[in-house]
Amino acid sequence: MHWRCFVPFTVCLFQTVAAATQFPLVAHPGLPTNTNSGLTIYSDAHNVITNLTGANYIFNALASLLQQLPNSLHPSGHTMVPATIDAYTLLYHARPTKAQPPSPEWLAFDPEMSYSIMAGLPWGDGPHLSTYAATRDLKVLYFDGESAVLTGDGALDTQEVVIERKGQIPPPGWGWWDDYSRLDRLCKWANNSKLDVDGFIRMNTGFEVMWCDFSTGLELISHLNITPPETPPLQKFPFPFPPRRRPTGHLDDLNITEANPDLKELKYTSSGEPPSRPPRGPRWDRARSPYIISSGFEWLRIATHRYELPQPHVRLLTSGLLTLYDPQFTSLLPTREAQPMSRHRVWANISEEDAGRAVDTLEEILRRGSDLWDRRGIDWNSIARDVMEKWGDRIAQMHAAFDNEGPTGKNATAQMEEVRLLAYTLLNPYLDTRDLPPYFNQSDPEMWLPPTMFRCTTAPTATIPMSRLTQQEQLLKAAIETVLHNLCQMVGRILVSSIEAGSKEKNEELAESWRKEVKDMMEWLDWSMWVRCDEQCGWDEVCAVATWPVWGPRSGGPDRGYGPQCVNFEEWIHRGPRW
Known part of the structure; x- marks a missing residue:
């Protein structure tokens, strides 16, 4: 099975490629501009910002909210968004006991x-599934990225910074994978700070809710x-695991490690540092009922439904x-130079001053x-996603047009014709041709290009009054305009x-x-829409990227590999997920 990624920079191979994006975009070395083209014509009267540092990252995060694929490709989240879960939404909680869950706990x-x-x-009484309905709009805070992947590689960074108001503080208890401790600490932070928040939304293979009460x-x-039918007799080991209210307990106290040697690797090293990688769960499912061997595949299948469409029933x-x-x-700016988005870190790099200011905000x-x-x-x-939908596939087609390899390769003249038509299509809604001569090559670009560029850049934001925007919205507006400015100029x-x-x-x-400009x-x-399986998967397959804890390498870091490929149901149930 082959897979396609139009952008070598992305997570195709997770290679680090120089991209000095922390400078104003008009001086971005990867995005050459023609200073004599007359394209930059904006005045303060229009409140248009076209040189926001980090606009590509802000735009990417904004367009990717509550979507599985982009957050899997950029696991180290940097963004937090208040949201509401619609009243009457169904939520689920399973546990291997007859008892109802205590507070706090998880919902799916x-x-x-x-x-x-x-x-x-x-162990336990067998899986029991509780189904809940929201009795009102539920108030939650969403952490983007792979914020429920139990790893020290960056996925949990923003949560730890919010809790501790600083970075570089190792999580307590069992470290990065002690999620019960993290759940307790997040709920206590919200309660002690008197915040109007019921819980938190995070993502690993799919989206979950951490519910406080x-x-x-x-x-x-x-x-x-x-x-499931044909389940062998269950042992009476305690649950939850790790045990509730004992975040600093030891696995040996449970007498479980002898039966499951894989669990021993979850202990701290002699240095006392928490493990940075998520635990690989013991493969006890292969010895249980034959009716559960496809459960992981079905979990992965549901997660892929959210690859390009946001999680429903949630209003951001x-x-x-x-x-x-x-x-x-500012403490995070220099650490991103020459680093792809998949390698960005918060916890390891943020200053205490910046962390405190972020939490206060x-x-x-x-x-x-x-x-x-x-x-x-x-x-x-939706505005950011509209921009991505309008531009993304056409930019990818431009890139593909310059592929001279294989029997479908085009000569330079054919390449130029295709790319010129795509460029015209993208600018057509903003190009007033009333005063143009019959042929472009007879026109003066200085007459028609500057107003075209302005209309192209401000199309989705021109009617939005700045006086109605919060400080956070003004940043989003600037990010959208900066991204569009660069696209329109290109x-x-x-x-x-x-x-x-x-x-x-x-x-x-x-x-x-043109080829170089499109590639740059x-x-x-670094849009995730350019990462996909190169052929349509069958009905018994799903196109998936590595996603913990269901499928893929154990590491949650940017070098974990496993690009998108068709994962087969039959192969899964007979061989299990490929690690």
Whole structure:
């Protein structure tokens, strides 16, 4: 099985490629600009910002909220967004006991996630599934990235910084993988800070909810024993694991490690440092009921439904979006130079001053009351996704047009014709041709290009009054305009330079120039839509990237490999997931 990624910079091979994006974009070495083209014409009267440092990262995070694929490719989240889960949404909790869950605990949006986690446990009363319905809009805080992957490679960074108000503080208890301790600490932070938050949304293979108090906001709909047929007798080991209220306990106290030697690797090293990689769960499921061997595949299948469409039943309140890609957090800027987005870290690099300011801002946002939770404002996530949908596939087609390898390779003239048509299509809605001569090569670009560039850059934001925007929204507006500014300038230069086409030598020169410009732009944007399986998977397959804890290498870091490929149901149930 082959797989395709149009951008070598992305997570195709997780290679580090120089991308000095922490400088104003008009001086970005990877995005060459023509200072004589007259493209930069904006004045303060328009409140247009086109040189926001880190705009590509902010835009990427904004467009990727609550989507599985981009957050799997960029696991080290930097962004926190208040959100509400719609009233009457169904949520699920499975556990291998008859008892109802204590508070706090986890909920899943999909029963496949809850079932797969608990179905193969060899102890308890068998898996019991509780189904809840939200009795009102539930107020939550969403952490982006792979924020539920138990690793010290960056996925949990923002949560630890929020809790401790600083970085470089090793998590207590069993370290990075002690999620019960983290759940307790997050809920205590929200309660002690008097924040109007019921829980937290995170993602690993699918999205989950960390719920602080089961006595509020939820109605129990059903509580079923869903133990699979032909399940062998269960042992009476304690649950949860690790045991509740004992985050500093030891595995030896449970007498489990002798039966499951794989668990011993979860202990700290002699240095006392918490393990940085997530634990690999013991493969006890292969010895349990034959009816559970596909549960992991079905969990993965459901997660892939969220690859490009956001998790449903969740309303993002982007007026309160806080991102640590905001250039005001200056301690993080130099650490991103020459690093792809997949390698960015918060916990390891943020200064105490920046961390404190970020948490203060987050707490202020979460105390806005009805101005936050009841505000029906601008859907910035949809605006960013609209931009990505309009531009992404056409930019990818431009990139593919310059592929001279194989029997479908095009000569320079054919390449230029295809790319010129794509550039014109992208600019057509903003190009007023009333005063143009019949042919482009007879026109003066100085007359029609500057206003075209302005309309192209400001199309989704021109009517939005700055006076109505929060400080966080002003940052999002600037990020969108900066990204569009660079995109519009690129296709504008292509369209103008196409006037010079003619001789074979000139066409080859222009084609090479365009090829490099498109490649640089795609590397700078690093959009997940350019990462996909190169052929349509069958109905018994899902196109998936590595995603802990269901499928892929154990490491949660950027070098874990496993690009997108079709994962086969039959192979899964007979061989298990490929690690």
